[in-house]
Amino acid sequence: MSYTIEGQTGPWELVIGLEVHAQVTSQAKLFSGAATAFGAAPNSQVSFVDAGFPGMLPVINRECVAQAVRTGLGLNAQVNPWSRFDRKNYFYADLPQGYQISQFAHPIVGTGVVTVELSDGSVKEIGITRLHLEQDAGKSIHDQHPTKSYIDLNRSGVALMEIVSEPDMRSPEEAGAYLTKLRQILRYLGTCDGNMEEGSLRADVNVSVRKSGEAFRTRCEVKNVNSIRFVMQAVEAEARRQIEVWESGGTVEQETRLFDTVRGETRSMRSKEDAHDYRYFPDPDLPPLVIDPAWIEELRAGLPELPDARRARYVNEFGLSAYDASVLVAEKETAAFYEEVAAGRDPKVAANWVMGDFFAMLNRLGKGIEDSPVSARHLGALLDLIADRTLSGKMAKEVLEAMGETGKPPGTIVEERGLRQVTDTGAIEAAVDAILAANPDKVAQYREKPTLFGWFVGQVMKAMKGQGNPALVNEVLKAKLDA
Amino acid sequence: MHPTDFTIRGALEALGEGIVTSEALTAAHLEAIEALNPRLNAFVTVTAERAMEAARASDRRRANGVARPLDGVPLAIKDLFCTEGTRTTAASRILGDFVPPYESTVTANLLRDGAVFLGKANLDEFAMGSSNATSAFGEVENPWKRGNDDGTRLVPGGSSGGSAAAVAARLAMGATATDTGGSIRQPAAFCGIAGMKPTYGRCSRWGVVAFASSLDTPGPVARTVEDCAILLGSMAGHDPRDATSADRPVPDFAAACARGVRGLRIGVPREYRLEGMPDEIEALWQQGLAWLRAEGAEIVDISLPHTKYALPTYYIVAPAEASSNLARYDGVRFGRRVEGGDLKDLYERTRAAGFGAEVKRRIMIGTYVLSAGYYDAYYVRAQRVRALIKRDFDEAFRSVDAIVTPATPSAAFAAGEKQDDPVAMYLNDVFTVTANLAGIPGLAVPAGFDRQGLPLGLQVLGRDFDEETVFAVGTAIEHAAKLTAVPQVRAFA
Numbered sequence: 005m006s007y008t009i010e011g012q013t014g015p016w017e018l019v020i021g022l023e024v025h026a027q028v029t030s031q032a033k034l035f036s037g038a039a040t041a042f043g044a045a046p047n048s049q050v051s052f053v054d055a056g057f058p059g060m061l062p063v064i065n066r067e068c069v070a071q072a073v074r075t076g077l078g079l080n081a082q083v084n085p086w087s088r089f090d091r092k093n094y095f096y097a098d099l100p101q102g103y104q105i106s107q108f109a110h111p112i113v114g115t116g117v118v119t120v121e122l123s124d125g126s127v128k129e130i131g132i133t134r135l136h137l138e139q140d141a142g143k144s145i146h147d148q149h150p151t152k153s154y155i156d157l158n159r160s161g162v163a164l165m166e167i168v169s170e171p172d173m174r175s176p177e178e179a180g181a182y183l184t185k186l187r188q189i190l191r192y193l194g195t196c197d198g199n200m201e202e203g204s205l206r207a208d209v210n211v212s213v214r215k216s217g218e219a220f221r222t223r224c225e226v227k228n229v230n231s232i233r234f235v236m237q238a239v240e241a242e243a244r245r246q247i248e249v250w251e252s253g254g255t256v257e258q259e260t261r262l263f264d265t266v267r268g269e270t271r272s273m274r275s276k277e278d279a280h281d282y283r284y285f286p287d288p289d290l291p292p293l294v295i296d297p298a299w300i301e302e303l304r305a306g307l308p309e310l311p312d313a314r315r316a317r318y319v320n321e322f323g324l325s326a327y328d329a330s331v332l333v334a335e336k337e338t339a340a341f342y343e344e345v346a347a348g349r350d351p352k353v354a355a356n357w358v359m360g361d362f363f364a365m366l367n368r369l370g371k372g373i374e375d376s377p378v379s380a381r382h383l384g385a386l387l388d389l390i391a392d393r394t395l396s397g398k399m400a401k402e403v404l405e406a407m408g409e410t411g412k413p414p415g416t417i418v419e420e421r422g423l424r425q426v427t428d429t430g431a432i433e434a435a436v437d438a439i440l441a442a443n444p445d446k447v448a449q450y451r452e453k454p455t456l457f458g459w460f461v462g463q464v465m466k467a468m469k470g471q472g473n474p475a476l477v478n479e480v481l482k483a484k485l486d487a
Numbered sequence: 488m489h490p491t492d493f494t495i496r497g498a499l500e501a502l503g504e505g506i507v508t509s510e511a512l513t514a515a516h517l518e519a520i521e522a523l524n525p526r527l528n529a530f531v532t533v534t535a536e537r538a539m540e541a542a543r544a545s546d547r548r549r550a551n552g553v554a555r556p557l558d559g560v561p562l563a564i565k566d567l568f569c570t571e572g573t574r575t576t577a578a579s580r581i582l583g584d585f586v587p588p589y590e591s592t593v594t595a596n597l598l599r600d601g602a603v604f605l606g607k608a609n610l611d612e613f614a615m616g617s618s619n620a621t622s623a624f625g626e627v628e629n630p631w632k633r634g635n636d637d638g639t640r641l642v643p644g645g646s647s648g649g650s651a652a653a654v655a656a657r658l659a660m661g662a663t664a665t666d667t668g669g670s671i672r673q674p675a676a677f678c679g680i681a682g683m684k685p686t687y688g689r690c691s692r693w694g695v696v697a698f699a700s701s702l703d704t705p706g707p708v709a710r711t712v713e714d715c716a717i718l719l720g721s722m723a724g725h726d727p728r729d730a731t732s733a734d735r736p737v738p739d740f741a742a743a744c745a746r747g748v749r750g751l752r753i754g755v756p757r758e759y760r761l762e763g764m765p766d767e768i769e770a771l772w773q774q775g776l777a778w779l780r781a782e783g784a785e786i787v788d789i790s791l792p793h794t795k796y797a798l799p800t801y802y803i804v805a806p807a808e809a810s811s812n813l814a815r816y817d818g819v820r821f822g823r824r825v826e827g828g829d830l831k832d833l834y835e836r837t838r839a840a841g842f843g844a845e846v847k848r849r850i851m852i853g854t855y856v857l858s859a860g861y862y863d864a865y866y867v868r869a870q871r872v873r874a875l876i877k878r879d880f881d882e883a884f885r886s887v888d889a890i891v892t893p894a895t896p897s898a899a900f901a902a903g904e905k906q907d908d909p910v911a912m913y914l915n916d917v918f919t920v921t922a923n924l925a926g927i928p929g930l931a932v933p934a935g936f937d938r939q940g941l942p943l944g945l946q947v948l949g950r951d952f953d954e955e956t957v958f959a960v961g962t963a964i965e966h967a968a969k970l971t972a973v974p975q976v977r978a979f980a
Contacts, residue, residue: 052589056815058582059569059591059694063730091811093857097830102814153830155819283857285866288701288808290730 007175009213009240011247016213018243019220020179021171022235023208024186025164026196027140028071034139034163035062035105042202046156054142054161056100061289064089068163069293071195072112072137073303075165078193078310079132079186081116083300087136089290093283098142098155106166108284111136112293118169118189119312120181121330130182131170140164165196171210171220176236183207183232188311192336200230207235209263211242213250221246222256226263226270238263242270314339322351331359337373344380349387357387361401365408377411378404386414393427394418396474427473432464432480435472439463440484450485460485489979490515491657495560495714496741498660502549502559509549509559512660513542513603516561519978520605520658523630527976529643529653531566531624532574533606541603548601557721558601563659565650566607567614568594568705569694573604577696578612578622581816581841583823591694592726593663593705600721605659609649612843613813614670614698617915619648620906621845629678629899630656630974634940641899641941644674644915650708651678655974661709661718665695667702668801669895669919672931672946675708676894679933679942679974681961682708683715684919686952687926688733690719691726697812699805700731702923712932712961716740719954735952743955744962749783751960754887758794759918761896768893768943771935775891775945778967779960787887791879794921796872801920802913803856803869809846810853816841848909877925884950889960892918894931894944918946928954932961934968942972 008015033040036053053060076083090108113135120128142160146153167186173179187205190196197204207230212223224246226238241263246256260279261270309317311333318329332342332355346354362383366376386404389395395403395418406417418424426432439460440447450456464477490512493501501507517535524530538561545559569575569587576582590598598604611621619627619642627648629641643652647664651674654662664671666684675682683706690705697703707718720740726732755776760769776786818824818837825840827833842850856865883890896917905912922929928951931944945964949957 055820057589057821058575058577058585058587058696058815059589059692061693061729063728093811093814095814095817095831095834097817097819100815100820102817103811281859283811283854283859283862285807285811285857285862288699288731289697 007177009243009247012251015216016243016247017216018174018239019171019212019214019223020173020239021210021223022169022173022179022182023210024167024183025206025208026075026167026190026198027204028068028137028163028165029194029196030065030067030071030163032065032067033161034065034068034137036161038161040162042204044158046154046158048158050157050160054100054157056102062105062287064290064293065163068137069112069295070303071163072135072165073295073300074193074307075167075190075195076113076116076135077300077304077307078189078195079113079116079118079135079167081132081135082114083295084110084112084114085295085297085300086110087112087293089137089287089293090284091287094280096141096144097153098144098157098160100142100157100160104139104141105287105290106138107136112295118182118185120178120185122177122181128178130172130178133168133170135165135167138164138166171223176239179209179239180232180236183235185311187232188334188336192308192310194308200232203230206230209235209238209242211239211246212256213243213246221250222258224256224259224261224270226261227273229263234263234265237265237268238270241268245270318351322346322355324352324355328355328359335373341373341380345384345387347384349384349391353387354384357383361404365404369408377409378407382407382413389414389418393473394425395423396425399423399425399470424471425473426468426471427476429476429480432468432472432476435464435467436477436480436484439467447485457481457485491519491979493660494711495557495660495709495717496711498560499557499717503554509542509545509561509603510539512559513538513561513605516605516657516659519656522978523656523658523976527628527630527652527656527658528625529609529627529649529656529658530563530606531576531578531609531622531649534573534604535606537573538603538605545601545603555599555601557597557717559603560601560660561603561605562597562718563606563608563650563653563662564594564604565610565647565663565665567610567665567696568663569696570594570604570607573607575607575696576624577614578610578624579841579843579846580623581823581838585822587694589694592691592728593695593722595694596724597663597718597721602721608647608653608662611646611648612846613696613809614646614665614667615809615845615849616645617669617673617912618642618900618902618905619645619674620902621645621843623843626902627652628902628976630976631679631899631941632975636975640902642677642902644677644895644899646670647674647682647708651675651680651682654678654708654710655680657977657979661707661714663722664706664708665698666704666706666919666923666929667698667805668923669916671706671708672919672929672944673895673915675931676933676942676944677899679970679972680708680710681712681715681933681965682706682931683719683954683957684922684929685719685723685954686733686928687923688731689723689928689952689954691724691729691732693726693728693732699808700812701808702801702805704923712930712958712965713741713744715930716744716958733952738955740954740958744958746955746959747782748779748960748963751784751889751956752887753779753784753786753960754789754883754890755786756789756791756794756883756890756892758791759892761917764893764896765937767937768896771943771945772891772893775934775964778964779891782963782967784960784963789883789887789890791876791883791921793872793875793879797876797921797924798913798917800869800872800876801916801924802852803865804873804924806849806853807856807866808853810850810857813842813846813850845909873924876921880921880925880927880948888949889956890948891960892946892948894918894946898937898939898941898943922948927951928957930957930961932964933970934964935970936972940972
C-alpha cells in the first residue's frame, strides 16, 4: 500500500521532487583560482574575480568540470558534450557581479536515475532531470551589528552542482532515502563531501499533494533544508499544510517557503508575484563548454566502485546477506575499513566482527570510523589470532576492548596480559585429570546427569585461567568422562 | 622635426640610432599635453612623473643593449584599461577614485615591451557613445577645424575620442583604444589617423572595463597603419585569463604592411552604399578602390545581404550585455557609494548618481530586451541575425581577400549636433558594427578630406585572424593617398 496522509476528505498522495545543491570538492573555485577551504577567516579566500572587480573575467576550472562529469556518470546520466553557462541576473550585496553564472538552458548533465532501497525491502528508481554547474554566492551576516550587514565572500564563486530530481518521490521516507543515496554516491565519487552541517549539501524540497489518480496540483518549494531528517520532516509538514488549505476550500499558491526546524512547520518566504525576473542569457565571457567524449571515457574508467556495485559484490562474492552488505557499503569509509579487515580472511567472519563487536565498541567510545582507535589492520590481526587459535572468541572480545582503550595492536595486548590460549593437549589433559580427581562425586553424578558436563568445562577453564582452547577442553573432557 | 612629430616607426629608429632619447620624447609629449590638454581634454589623468621615470629606465635599457620592441615609445592609454596604481575611471562618476590593484593584460604587454605611459585618455562613459560627449570628465575637442574655421568645436568621435584626439594632436605617438561597435575606427576616421580593431580574441579583454563582452575588442590607434601594426604586435597574444582569448601565434603585423595588394581580390559590398550618403564619401570610396586597382588588386562587387539589420542587432546585443556587465557597480565594494536607508536604496542612489544618461539609457534597453516575455523577440532573434551577418562575411571571404568600405557616413560633426537624437548618433556606427558582430578585423585608414578639409577614412575588413592582409591593404591606401595635412590644433606648429 502506498503512503498517504489521511485528511478529512480521505487519503492524500504526496508528490515530491528535490533540487540538491552539492558543493564540488575542488581545490579552487569554479571560475577563479581562489581556494575553497571551509572555515577560513572571512574574506580571506577571495580573488578579484570573486569580488566582481572591473575587467575581471571568469575562466572555467577543469577539475570542477571533471567532478560534474564524474557525478553525471555516477548517476547513470547522460553527459552532454556541449553545454553552456548563462548569467542569472539579480542584485544582492553578497552577489558581487550582480549575476550568478549558472547553466540554465544547456546543463552539463541530462537525465539519469538513482535506485533507492526502502525499509520494506522494495526498490524504487528516482529519475534525475539534470545536473548543472553554477557558482555559489557569498554570505550576508545580519546579526553582528545593529544597523549594518557584513559580507563574507569566501563562498562567492565556489562551484556547486545543482542536481534536480523528477517529481518521483511519494513519501517522506522516499525523499529521505533518495537524499541518503545521492549523498552516498557523491561521497563515493569524491565529488562532494556531503557535509550537510557545513552547507556542502543543501536541498530545496518541492512538495505537492493530490488525490489518487489526479494530475499534479500546485507545488511549493521549501528552500535550503540542511539535513536528511529535516527534509523528511519538511515534506510531511508542508504536505499537511497543503492538505489543510485544500480541504478548507482554499487554493495552494505556488511560492517559496522556509522550514522552521524548531516549530516543525514551513512558512512563506516569497510568493510567485515577488519572483525575480532573472533575465537569463548566455554568459558572453565564457565559450560553450565542449567536452571531448574521449575525456568522458577516461573519467569513466577512473570512477571508483559505487555503492550498488559494491553491495552486489559483497552478496555475490562474499556471501553476505543483503542487509549486512547494505550496512557495510552505507559509508565509503566503512566499506573501505571492512574490505581491509576482510582481505585474505573469511569475509563473513570479518563482517560479523566489524558490524558486531567493532561497531559496538565505537558506539561505546562515541567515535566514528574515521577516528577509530582500532585500525582495520589491527582488527584483521585480531581475527588472525582467532583463526590460529591463539585466542578464543571470548578472549578476542576482551582483547578488542583493550585495543579500543589503548590503541595498541592485539599481539602486544596478548603479550602484556599473558592471554595466550592454551592448545597444548598435554596441559589440557593434566588440568582435566586434576579436576576429575578432585571431584569423584561429580564424576559419579555425571553418569546419571550428563548436563553436568558444562560444570566440568567451567571448572577446567577456571583452572586454566580462561586460556584453554574451548574446543580442545570439550574434546578432552568428553573423552575422559565417557571412557 | 619636433619630437612629437615622430611616427612610432621613426621614433624607434631614431632611438636605436641614438638621435633621440625616450626622456626627450616623453618630455616633449608631456609638454604638449600641458600646453594643449586644457583645451582638448584628451587626457583625464596625466602620469607625468611615472612617464619620466619609465622613459629614463627605457634609456638605460637601450644604453645597456637590452632594448625591447617598443622601448621608450610614449603612449596614451584609454581610461577603460585598468592600470595598476593609476586611477581608472571608464569616464564614469561611479568608479570614483578607483585605483586598480592590477594591470590589464594589454597594457602589461605594452609595458613588457618597454612602452612609456603618458596617462589615461578620455572616452565616452563606459565606452558608450560616438562623440566622447558622454564622458563624466567632459567633452574632448577634435584637433581638426573646418577650413573656413568658423570656430566650431568638432567632436573627435567615440568612444575612443581621447585616444584619437591625443594621437592626432601629437600629445601621444599612439594609444590603446577599444572597439565595441566602431569605437576605434570612427574616432580614428574623425581625427585623421589610423585605428585597428583586430579580430575578437586577438587581444585579451582581461583588465579592460567591460561594456559588451562579446563585442569589446582592444586595439591600437596611431598616425600610420604601420604604427598600428607595431602596437598591435605588442598588445596581442593569448591570455589564459580571458576564456575568449585566441590561442594562436602573433604574426609579424608590421612586416605584413609592406606586402602590397597585387593579386588580392577586394570586395565592395553594395549594401554599404547608403541612400543620402554624401557624394564626397562615395567619391572617396571610388578613389580608394581605384588606388588599389592601380596597385594590382582586383575589385569585386559583393553582397552582404543582412547588413541593414546590423545596427538594430547591435543595439540589442550590446545593451543586453552591458546591463549585466554594469550590475557590479553597486557601491558595495569599490567606487562611488551614496548611502541609503537600506540596501535597495543604496543601490538606487548610487547608480542614479554614478551613471550618466546614456549609460542609464543602455542599461534600461538591455534590461528590457532580456526581460521575460521579450527575450525571444529581441535577444534571441538578434543572436540569430548576428549569426546570419557572420555567415554573410564567411560567404564573401570565400571569393575576396578583403573588403573596403567607407569608415563613417560623414566627417566629424559639431559638438552638440546629434546630442538630442540618440538614433542619429547611433547611425555613426552603421559601417563599423558589422565587424564587431562578426568578430572580424577592421581598420580605419585616413584616405582624404571633405570639402571643409576634414579627414575622411576608409575601412578595410578582413577574414578572422587575417589582420596581415588588412594591414597590407590599409598601407596601400595610405601610401596612395599621400596625405600631408595635419590638424590645426597642435602644441608645436
